[in-house]
Amino acid sequence: MRVEILDMVLPAAEVMDEIKAGADGAVCCFDGIVRNNTRGRQTLYLDYEAYREMALAQMEGLAAEAVARFGVRDVALLHRLGRLQVGESSVLIVVASAHRGQAFEACRWLIDTLKKQVPIWKKETFVDGAVWADGEPFPAELAVEGNSRA
Amino acid sequence: MLYFGMLKDAMGSDGETMSLPDGATVELLLARHRLAETPVWRSLAVAVNREYAGRETRLHEGDEVALLPPVSGGAWVSTRPDDAAWNREDGGLR
Numbered sequence: 001m002r003v004e005i006l007d008m009v010l011p012a013a014e015v016m017d018e019i020k021a022g023a024d025g026a027v028c029c030f031d032g033i034v035r036n037n038t039r040g041r042q043t044l045y046l047d048y049e050a051y052r053e054m055a056l057a058q059m060e061g062l063a064a065e066a067v068a069r070f071g072v073r074d075v076a077l078l079h080r081l082g083r084l085q086v087g088e089s090s091v092l093i094v095v096a097s098a099h100r101g102q103a104f105e106a107c108r109w110l111i112d113t114l115k116k117q118v119p120i121w122k123k124e125t126f127v128d129g130a131v132w133a134d135g136e137p138f139p140a141e142l143a144v145e146g147n148s149r150a
Numbered sequence: 151m152l153y154f155g156m157l158k159d160a161m162g163s164d165g166e167t168m169s170l171p172d173g174a175t176v177e178l179l180l181a182r183h184r185l186a187e188t189p190v191w192r193s194l195a196v197a198v199n200r201e202y203a204g205r206e207t208r209l210h211e212g213d214e215v216a217l218l219p220p221v222s223g224g225a226w227v228s229t230r231p232d233d234a235a236w237n238r239e240d241g242g243l244r
């Protein structure tokens with residue numbers, strides 16, 4: 001299992017190559033990239049920051065849970081921090097398994113859950129001003145107020 | 151205490167120390183914090199020693215407490231007060 005937080009370009013090809021093993025029939029990959037706009041407003045760049053030690057621990061937990069829950073063989077989960085330009089990859093999720101069903105499901109679950117739970121934040125700078133990404137409210141079991149909107 | 155995301159802007163720093171009686175709960179820390187009862191306060195999560203914590207979690211000497219705004223799932227809040235179109239109730243683009 002390869003779980004990393006990096007400050008440089010994510011080595012996608014290397015991760016994909018490295019993860020494959022003889023018993024795999026499927027390798028599913030999610031590549032999260034910086035879009036050139038949010039709601040029509042033109043993006044200049046994104047700045048990612050994290051509570052690094054906790055983010056890494058959470059990511060390791062999610063990778064292990066994905067294996068247990070979906071029965072996939074291996075997971076790679078990499079997140080990049082710092083300033084990213086439009087088109088660059090911020091997150092890479094690669095799942096290898098014998099069959100495609102679990103690979104797709106695990107991959108989807110990993111990105112959805114990472115976005116709700118892992119302490120990583122982004123600040124988007126537009127052509128006309130800076131905006132913080134607030135993110136979705138925490139799921140009730142994580143939020144200290146316990147009254148988050150659905 | 152560590153501050154992250156837009157909390158750093160709100161607090162003007164990335165962290166500070168707070169003194170509390172040993173065994174004080176997270177709830178007490180929140181009640182005593184100068185941002186208590188503000189809108190941003192209601193959306194926070196709290197981590198104690200790098201694990202998510204609840205209001206009843208008890209704190210001890212040397213604990214690392216982090217105040218975490220919602221993570222980057224996709225909804226937005228603008229830092230510009232005149233940006234009404236952005237600060238919509240539905241949180242904007244998912």
